[in-house]
Amino acid sequence: xxxxxxxxxxxxxxxxxxxxxxxxxxxxxxxxxxxxxxxxxxxxxxxxxxxxxxxxxxxxxxxxxxxxxxxxxxxxxxxxxxxxxxxxxxxxxxxxxxxxxxxxxxxxxxx
Amino acid sequence: xxxxxxxxxxxxxxxxxxxxxxxxxxxxxxxxxxxxxxxxxxxxxxxxxxxxxxxxxxxxxxxxxxxxxxxxxxxxxxxxxxxxxxxxxxxxxxxxxxxxxxxxxxxxxxxx
Numbered sequence: 001x002x003x004x005x006x007x008x009x010x011x012x013x014x015x016x017x018x019x020x021x022x023x024x025x026x027x028x029x030x031x032x033x034x035x036x037x038x039x040x041x042x043x044x045x046x047x048x049x050x051x052x053x054x055x056x057x058x059x060x061x062x063x064x065x066x067x068x069x070x071x072x073x074x075x076x077x078x079x080x081x082x083x084x085x086x087x088x089x090x091x092x093x094x095x096x097x098x099x100x101x102x103x104x105x106x107x108x109x110x111x
Numbered sequence: 112x113x114x115x116x117x118x119x120x121x122x123x124x125x126x127x128x129x130x131x132x133x134x135x136x137x138x139x140x141x142x143x144x145x146x147x148x149x150x151x152x153x154x155x156x157x158x159x160x161x162x163x164x165x166x167x168x169x170x171x172x173x174x175x176x177x178x179x180x181x182x183x184x185x186x187x188x189x190x191x192x193x194x195x196x197x198x199x200x201x202x203x204x205x206x207x208x209x210x211x212x213x214x215x216x217x218x219x220x221x222x223x
Contacts, residue, residue, distance in 0.1 A: 041215060042214055042215040042216055043200070045211065048209070048210050056209075056210065059210070091154075098143055098162065099160065100157070101156075102147075102156065104154040105154060
């Protein structure tokens with residue numbers, strides 16, 4: 001079946017611009033996660049959605065970052081007024097039980 | 112807070128060599144433990160997992176045993192192949208469906 005998909009695969013933007021990253025989870029997966037992987041570092045948790053519960057936003061690094069999820073489907077991660085330190089690969093994962101399935105990621109470059 | 116510490120490498124081995132990647136964790140409670148692998152040009156994928164003490168996860172010739180007494184989940188393979196060249200991440204999750212906490216990853220290169 002189809003895996004987790006993310007778009008765009010690459011995004012280059014100028015400092016100060018807003019960007020939106022999209023994640024399409026595996027159908028039927030109630031949980032959805034966003035992580036960030038900066039060069040030479042491990043993956044950092046950003047935000048977690050579980051069904052209709054309030055999302056766990058504890059990993060968002062600043063108020064420039066926000067995310068939404070429509071029901072149990074698509075999620076968008078928005079970064080406002082991008083900064084160079086936002087350059088990273090943004091990974092989305094979805095899960096039904098304790099195993100998370102990752103998408104291919106969006107590589108964001110802020111010039 | 113909860114954390115994972117793993118060997119960072121990079122590590123280069125010859126084909127058929129024995130591989131151990133150390134991973135230890137700090138957690139309040141009893142986490143589920145995971146090894147994820149990222150092959151060149153591909154997304155992150157689950158390699159194996161263990162959900163309670165003394166469980167052994169295994170897949171593709173890799174094994175890891177959940178050791179509560181040493182808070183460890185070391186990854187081993189008896190004979191690596193060139194196709195095992197990848198970045199390996201150790202991770203924990205506190206209640207099954209919660210966020211993953213990752214180690215920094217270790218890049219492995221296997222030469223023929």
